[in-house]
Amino acid sequence: MFQHIAKQSISDTVFDQLTAKILDGELDAGETLPGERSLCELLGVNRGAVREAIKRLQQAGLVDVRHGGKTTVLDYLDHGGLELLPQLMITPEGKMRLEVARSIVSMRQSMAPDIAKACAQKRKAKHLQQMQSLLTQMQQTDDAKELQTLAFAYWRELVAGSGNIAYRLAFNSMQKAYDKIWSLLASVLEPELRDLDNLEKLTQAIAEQDADQAQHFASEYLLNGTNAMNAVLNAYGQAEIK
Amino acid sequence: MFQHIAKQSISDTVFDQLTAKILDGELDAGETLPGERSLCELLGVNRGAVREAIKRLQQAGLVDVRHGGKTTVLDYLDHGGLELLPQLMITPEGKMRLEVARSIVSMRQSMAPDIAKACAQKRKAKHLQQMQSLLTQMQQTDDAKELQTLAFAYWRELVAGSGNIAYRLAFNSMQKAYDKIWSLLASVLEPELRDLDNLEKLTQAIAEQDADQAQHFASEYLLNGTNAMNAVLNAYGQAEIK
DNA sequence: ATTGGTCTTCTGGTATGACCAGTTGACTAT
DNA sequence: ATAGTCAACTGGTCATACCAGAAGACCAAT
Numbered sequence A, B: 001m002f003q004h005i006a007k008q009s010i011s012d013t014v015f016d017q018l019t020a021k022i023l024d025g026e027l028d029a030g031e032t033l034p035g036e037r038s039l040c041e042l043l044g045v046n047r048g049a050v051r052e053a054i055k056r057l058q059q060a061g062l063v064d065v066r067h068g069g070k071t072t073v074l075d076y077l078d079h080g081g082l083e084l085l086p087q088l089m090i091t092p093e094g095k096m097r098l099e100v101a102r103s104i105v106s107m108r109q110s111m112a113p114d115i116a117k118a119c120a121q122k123r124k125a126k127h128l129q130q131m132q133s134l135l136t137q138m139q140q141t142d143d144a145k146e147l148q149t150l151a152f153a154y155w156r157e158l159v160a161g162s163g164n165i166a167y168r169l170a171f172n173s174m175q176k177a178y179d180k181i182w183s184l185l186a187s188v189l190e191p192e193l194r195d196l197d198n199l200e201k202l203t204q205a206i207a208e209q210d211a212d213q214a215q216h217f218a219s220e221y222l223l224n225g226t227n228a229m230n231a232v233l234n235a236y237g238q239a240e241i242k
Numbered sequence C: 001a002t003t004g005g006t007c008t009t010c011t012g013g014t015a016t017g018a019c020c021a022g023t024t025g026a027c028t029a030t
Numbered sequence D: 001a002t003a004g005t006c007a008a009c010t011g012g013t014c015a016t017a018c019c020a021g022a023a024g025a026c027c028a029a030t
Helices: A010-023 A036-043 A047-059 A082-089 A098-122 A125-139 A144-161 A165-179 A182-188 A196-207 A211-235 B010-023 B036-043 B047-059 B082-089 B098-122 B125-139 B144-161 B165-179 B182-188 B196-207 B211-235
Strands: none
Touching (some): A010 A036, A047 B047, A082 A098, A082 B082, A098 A144, A165 B098, A165 B165, A182 A211, A196 A211, B010 B082, B098 B211, B125 B144, B125 B196, B165 B182, B182 B211
């Protein structure tokens, strides 16, 4: 499969650079940003690019900008939204932040069973069929990366089947974070990806509209990955991404 | 208490308008946006303002913009992050979207007990003290709105105490959504806000590092609001915000 | 009939330079 | 000590060029 090449515009670069400095603590909460005109000069770009970047920082809850005053850095832990996860996942030096990965794995383990429960209660035929089809495809492949692609598609359907829009949006945010460590995940999560037994039971439970069983098997299935990931995280310091 | 007046710049207005059109379905996924130059003319603003707005739409996962090609609308259910919640909460006409409110309430009920559990396991003195202090303040007031303010602060500390950064960011996103219906919430959640009994037990459980009890009482406490909210949501159609 | 160039004309991306509009703080008159 | 004033910041808006990728029409060559 081919996918569109993502090009980076100048304002994107400025945004990434500033975001990294803030999330990395190089720019601490309370500090003020250089003026837009100064930044232009420092970065060698025009003011429009800087403004586009700062507007995005503002939207991300990273800075507080006020007309006439200076732009100050906010504490992202108090003001940032879940969409920061992807950028938090990797340090500017390309290492993975352990506590971020741990947080996500833990959140996943906590939310997904409840989502599966909701999905089973609704039991929308449309999503159920997709899930069954994806499960079948998973049973017919042996490649870890392909399994992972299918697994993500499976969970996307399951989340959609829960009918809960907040879950869907949170899932999107989390997937963007996962994407940052895609290949690392494919190997670490392998025991989970190959536990098609529990995935089948989960699918079955949803088909039978058995909410409690769905919740149970979802939890069982995910525990594979949760444990594997925690083992890896405990074993390594800041892991290099491959 | 006074808080800074939020002024709306032109690009903010453009962003809000386009976002509303997309979330409301007026601009459907797959459709293309008018060119930047056309939009300038249509809206009677400068191109820079339009560009800042579109950059933000892009960041929010609402559009796909590519150099040389047209900007197309994406399906926010597949690409939007949790930070869309605040804008989804209210329709352009100022009504509350029931399914969004329901989704958030359900997500809260599912996540918070696990967060409380994690918080109890860590039992960070710093956050625990804050929580105890806030609880005391809550016990000394009778005003619903002030109770709500304190309750939010309490949960903010609890989430911080869980040591899970993903939870914190998700909490921030959800609070921004809550803020949109702040006054409505203060009345609907009143039974929860006044159930200081369970909140005290929760605090106690955390102090005693009793994770399971913390999880239990958090769930009990939140059920007040969950049930109240569901009752209201079932009773009304699209509620007016007051 | 298909493939691959090429040219025109769309689209978004970048760059200037000017000016408007709040904020801040130093200075001044009271 | 207070309140007014003003100059010098800051971000916000604007108009106008021009650069660069994409898309489609067109036209060869195969």
